[in-house]
Amino acid sequence: MNPALLADLVRSTASEVLTDRGLDLAALPDDVGVERPRNPEHGDYATNVALRTAKKAGVPPRELAGWLAEALAARDAIESAEIAGPGFINLRLAADAQGAIVGDVLQAGDAYGTGDELADRNINLEFVSANPTGPLHLGHTRWAAVGDALGRVLAARGGKVTREYYFNDAGGQIDRFVDSLVAAAKGEPTPENGYGGAYIGEIAAQITTAEPGVLDLPDAQRREEFRRIGVNLMFDEIKRALHAFGTDFDVWFHEKSLHDSGAVGAAVQRLKDSGNLYFSDGAWWLRSTDQGDDKDRPVIKSDGQPAYIAGDLAYYLDKRKRGFDLCIYMLGADHHGYIARLRAAAAAFGDDPNTVEVLIGQMVNLFRDGQPVRMSKRAGTAVSMDDLVDAVGVDAARYTLIRSSVDSTLDIDLDLIVRRSNDNPVFYVQYAHARLASLARNAADLGVTVPDVPDFGLLDQPREGDLIRTIGEFPAVVASAAELREPHRVARYLEQLASAYHKFYDACRVLPIGDEEISDLHRNRLALCVAARQVFANGLSLLGVSAPERM
Structure with a gap:
């Protein structure tokens, strides 16, 4: 019995108790919850339904808890129900009811952990969106990992997700990029406020090779050629790096298209016509203070040119x-x-x-031998995505960037994340999957198979119960990660699952030794291991991290 079904059982039992006692059913909350207690000696699960219901029902919490505990203990799926504290109820499940979670996983397979609560949402997920003026740096790399994982999590819970990259290929930063390319092609110093780094020289060389006479063109034509070819080469480089990192997009949207098509002007005019822009000091302003901004923002500047936010307005309207x-x-x-x-x-x-949600990600810092790693020879100013991948690999980079909340600055110890030890979270989780894959191969060699008719009542050891209950939490973890936009919850859960599995493996022998006869216990423990392996694979897939068969 998974936690969701247990919660339904607790609620239906509470409803019967209230009815039998002549109490108001409206006192019972809709979201009756169960959770695992911190101390496993207190039971498999606990519920505070009596505490939440008692006041409205007009009875003391412990008295209501006593009635509920008695009724719950009479259920076949419940081994015991005990009152704790002011009115909590600690529950222990019957072994066969608890083991049914294993059957749920085996039946669902790759779909275990999915849901449909977001089935009516059409979601545009925009992330990375770096300016095409240089290689992707660590901040972009964090968003590439987290954004891709979030898209997978939202889709797993039913959302129709479109991953979108917004190329800022219009404006002053592109002008500075072009100036830097031209200067490099001429062998001149980088212009003030321009872009440095070896990649500028590399792109400039590619342009002069493709167009040998480009430097002899009139200035405006020369700049246009450097813009056209240089920006496209940078686009290609960004796309290559993202794809190699396991992050692909459904839509590559170009800011320049909004200006060229007249969409920016149309969006601004629409807001003027509706009275949502006001004119002051020669400029048109958006009342952004109405939504908590520290000041209203100009949309059309006093010189008549659109401000940067004008493109944002048109882009939002295009999404809608x-x-x-x-x-x-x-x-x-x-x-x-x-x-x-x-x-x-x-x-x-x-x-x-x-309709708008904005997630803000904090900085990433790299350390090696206790010292900060700051410079990239190629990028010139920052560590790039390629630098990180070259140092630790895609899996370690993705997992490490995803497993912490984006609200906090992330410090990465490069020495740790390449270490093949349990101190390294990604190794710890992947090793658990590889260990399960090895066990499956050994089981096949010995002729141990998952039973056609499982007897999960045999799985009554404490470490078996811990592992089963942890497996049962996976769907709720994925649902929570989707609701809160926090894919790091999946990574942290996998680490808990790995801990539960390693402890189970050390305490419970799965396969027969020597001439020992294959028993139903062996078969049912193998079923538990197959279920655990499936959940590891599903969880790692949500993070875009591989589930290795061997390590």
Whole structure:
């Protein structure tokens, strides 16, 4: 019995108790919950339903808890129910009811952990969206890992997810990029506020090789050629690095297309017509303070040129026209002000501001031998995605970047994440899967198979129960990760599952030794191991991390 079914059983039992006692059924909360107690000696699960119901029902909590405990203990799936503290109820499941979780996993397979609560949501998930002016740095790499994992988690719970990359290929940063390329091609120093690093010289050399006479062209034509070819080469480099990192996008959206098509002008005019922009000091302003911004933002500057937010307005409107009812933006630490601005954009177009969600990610710092790693010879100013992957590999990089909340700055110990020991979280989790794969191979060699008709009542040892209950939590963990937009919850859960499995493996022998006859206990323990392996594979897949067969 998984936690969701147990919660249903507790609620239905509480409903019967209230009815039998002539108490108001409305006192019973809709979301009756069960959770695993911190101390396993207190039981398999605990519920506070009596505490939450007693006041409205007009009875003392411990008295109501006593009635509920008696009724629950009479259920076939419940081995015991005991009152604790002011009115908690500690529950122990019958072994066969608890073991049914194993059957659920074996039946669901790859679908175990999925759900449909987001089935009615059409989600645009925009992440990374780095300017095409240089290689992806560590901040972009964190979003590439976390964003991809979040997309997988949202899809697992039924959401229709479109992963989108927004290329900022218009504006002053592109002009500085072009100036830097031209200077490098001429052998001149990097312009003030330009881009340095070996990659600028590499791209400039590719352009002059492809177009030998490009430096002899008139200035405007020369700059246009460097812009066209250079930006495309940088696009290709970014796409290559992301694909190698296991992160692919459904849509590559170009900011320049919004300006070229007139979409920016149309969006601004729509807001003028609706009165959602106001004119002051020669400029047109969006009332972003209405959504918590520290000041209103200019959309059309006093010189008549669109401000950067004008493109954001058109881009949001374009997303809505494409049918997205939830637009999630994943932005860097220096973009906190965009939360209010983007919500204000939604409100200005007549939408619920909650149509927009903005996730802000903090910085990533690398350390080796206790010293910070700062410079990349190729990028010039920061450690790049390729630098990190070259140092630790894709799996270790992705897992390490995902397993911590993006709300906090992340310090990565390069020495730790390449270590093949239990101190390294990604190794700890992947090794558990590899150990299970090895066990499956050994079972096949010995002729031990999963029983056609399992007897999960045989799985009554404490370590078996711990592992089963941990397996049973996986769907709720994935649902929570989707609801809170926190894929790190899946990684932390897998580490708990690995701990439960390693302890089980050390305490419970799965396969026969020597001439020992194959028993039903061997077969049912193998079924538990197959279920555990499935959950590891499902969880690692959600993170975009491999589940190795051997290590």
